[in-house]
Amino acid sequence: MSQQILSDSNMRGEEKQNARTRATAWKIPLMVGLMLSFVLWAHFASGVRVFHSESTSESGWEKFRADYGIAYFGEDGQFVRAVQNGYNLVNYTHKYASRFTRKTAADRVNSCASCHTPEDLAYGFVNSDRVDPKLGKRISFEDRVRWCYANGMEGFVPTIYDPAVRDIRLLARAVAHHLQLTEGALRSKN
């Protein structure tokens, strides 16, 4: 008898649980729907630029490419894209290296190009890795770039292999090739 009562109450408990589950079954699809809607809103309606890995072609790149013969390294390719990223970093530093600079579009000096020409970078590259008499130690090109971010850009120091540093070196290399510079080449005074 007691077992029959127990089994009856078990069945009622199970029915209650099933009813509760049915009542809340709509919650999960609703939540998933909300999440999906949020993601879609973020992509299409939030007004925020969607991040993607491909290099963006900024204004002036094609001219730079032609002027400095970047096509020597190929029409496209890993190196060329890195040089393109370097171009973006140098000319639009506040946009492409926003993590390492406090400068904004409103600042007058807000990019490497505000102070340096591509030739400056190229000569800097071939004269790098030498002792700086003021500091008394050898400074690599990468260290100089990091220094500029910290100092000139009133920013922060990137890691040495960060593309924000590496791609500027590659840009400098590409320009040095165009100028046919040798190691240690000096600018003529003319």
Add this chain to the structure above:
Amino acid sequence: MKSLAAFLKPPLGQHWPTLQSNMLVGLTLALVTLPQAVAFSVTLAGVPPHFGIYAAVWGVLFCTMLNPSRVFHGGPNTAMSATIGVTLLPTAPPFGAEYMGYALTLGLMAGLIQLMFYLIRPLGRMLDLISEPVINGMICGIGMFLIFRSLTTFGGLPLNTEVEWPLWIAWHSFLAVLEVGNLYAIEIGLITLITCVIVQQFDRLRNWAILLGIAAGTLYSVYLNARLGLQTTLVEQIGNLSSVGLVLPSLPLFNQESMPDIISIVPGAFTLALLGLFQTVAAMRRMNRKAGGFTDSRKAIFSDAVSNCLLPFLSSLPTCASFNRMWLVHKLGIHSRLAIVSSALWLLLLVLFFAKVIAIIPMPAMAAIIILLGANMLNWEDIKPHLKDRREAIVFMASFLSVLFLDLFGAVVVGSILAIGYSKWEQAHPNISVRGNVLKIRGNFYYGSLPLIESTYHRVLEREGSVTIDLSDCYYIDREGIRWLAAAKAGQKAAFADRRRENRRELARAAAGKDKRATGKRRDRPDRRKRSEF
């Protein structure tokens, strides 16, 4: 806060105290999670800090929406972040756009694999077979791995690219830190570490150790930079987060030219997925036991899987359960999803309004936090119980060593095989005792244990001439077992005994006798259909 409280009190009335305590817990959680989120993404995963921050905001929110558990706290995770870093290092330089794209792709693939674990029930059920020694062994191994990996950042040195044996990397990294490390970075890291360890000794301040450590390291870094200049110290910092907003939509990298790299990271995606699920299931299991509740692990798998499928589109690291943060919530005495939701919102507010402060936090301080978290994962109280039993100790050590000597993918494979092998081994070795000609079996009688039973049976048979097989404590017999028993019976040298039937008859008689004495009437016979079987 007080004026906000005063403003909100009237409409909320009786709910206000609950809301207030939930918000406070949420704020505590946010303050604890923020440095972790930044540290995991920058030091371990090699992605900018907003990845970890979004994982701590949207990852936590998504998981809370889908997981009914009141103790579950998702968000960024050490092992998963380390897996991302290790997997992607050979593909692209960290922090670059390409690397970030691969990180998102890796997260998406992991999410899809996790979804597969949810949709294919037996796969998901297999996660329950991963035993504690395996999980704890892997967690201890990962703890050591975190310490090794953080050494170069601690010393202000670049990471070594390309994979080598973790122990050799660790040793050479340590020597490199001593010989060519940035001394300013080392000083900052040491101050952070010492502060954290000292604060941890005080129970009341324990939860604030990481925050105070970071504060100490940051203050020292500010002092150094003010005295010597950042161009001299060259100490890396978190950087400008002012571009981080409510959301940053993103697209994982999937194009033809990336295919070779994407294919090469597929094993990493499996590792990421499995590590996430292991930790979620294990953390849920542990917290439910401690807090005294239960949530089906399938729900946790579902919430992880769906979240990890969507988070790559929001510039976020993948998410899984964090036992440490869940334990913190439990210790604060609140079991409410509202607290967890509020932690995500507080975190977002902190980042939006305190970006300038977060920007100057030095990376060596982040590395010190990771070292501390790694050391905390080597918890003797969790290790000790496994060393008491030989089999558990072997499984634990094998799991632990596989993380150090193999890569994380290898460790996950070894861990999974160990877990399943371990359980099979247990089942295949039932307790077999012999008294006279009675052969008693306690455990499972199936194809795995049959060879052992058979050999004992024949030994007894040879000695005694006949055998009685006592199946009273036998939980399960499979068809092969039944066929063997039938053959043994047909040989007319074996008899079977099952005391449970006799015990039930005696119980029923005793119950009938009592009822008769109490009521004076005969007790109804129990319904045999409802009798529970062994």
Add this chain to the structure above:
Amino acid sequence: MSTTAGKLLKIVLLLLVLAGIYALATQKHKQRENARQATVALTPGCAEKLRRYGLVRSERYRSPYVLQRTGTAVPVRGYSDEDIRAIQRGCNIIDDTQGKLARDPALERWNTTRFIRGSHTSCDHCHQSLGDKQDGHGNPLKGSLSLGAAWVMADMYDRFTGMLLPFELRQMQCFINSSNGYKPNIADDVLRDVTAYSRFLSAAMALKIGNHYDEQGIDEIPASATSKQGDDYVRGELLYKEKCQVCHGRQAFGLEANGQLVAPALAGPNAWNTQSRNYFYYVSTILPGFICRNMPLGAENTLSNQECRDIAYYISNLPRPAGDRQGPIIALEHQALMTFMPPLMRLMESNRKGGVAADPAPERDK
């Protein structure tokens, strides 16, 4: 012991350990700085090379090599004392990687032996004449692995690592693959000094950034450059025995005499591993190219392309260490092969020949 005392003890112990580590770091840093400032004892090869290229302290540098060959030399930036020391140390590392000629190899060679497994490897085994091999008329040799030419064409995409490879990372590849070793950190003086030397060589030769020079890399030999008789292991073995064994040993484990290395190992624990581009199964054009242009010593360019491929194929079948990416199980397998195969082969061969070794030349395999 009370809980407070226990915690206090823990903190004190930790402070002591960390203070000890910091003190050690400071001491090591000072040691390094002193080593950077110390006068460099040049190897004979480096002294000659750097003297020839006129490396002296000055405001401007004019390459004597370029001056002699062309009549003019554009002055470039000169070198300070510290720059010169870095270049000198880099040259020493190339010439004497193992530090056999150094009084304090750890400091003078920046612990290179820590990054190399085995005792044979030296950079100049491949980058001959200190990375600047020339013929009798002073012309750089084609495919001679010139370090200067490598520098000017650095930072390009590398299909083996799947990324743009800076010069420093390329050096790391040499350590982990060709030297079967470990990678120095990118900030280590080892890499910086070798880079400094390579850059100086490019200045001395007036090489232009981004230009390709014939002396860069190896003059590779693809199958299409042969008579297409097929790469034959057995033919390679015979050639090896005739041409290479006398220096490199019967089983290619190298040859040492009176504690000096006569010829490095081409197989076994002192040789490159299976991830190196010298490994025929990995890249089948590089080792043949090296052999044809540089071997046998004193009789270079006498082997045909097919012969070079055959020898390279044979050598690559001899047991050698596994690459790090292949994991510990393959590594163990290769370790077992290197340990057990050579004595087994020796035993089999001596039995086959009636207990008398066929090769009368004495060898001392490592």
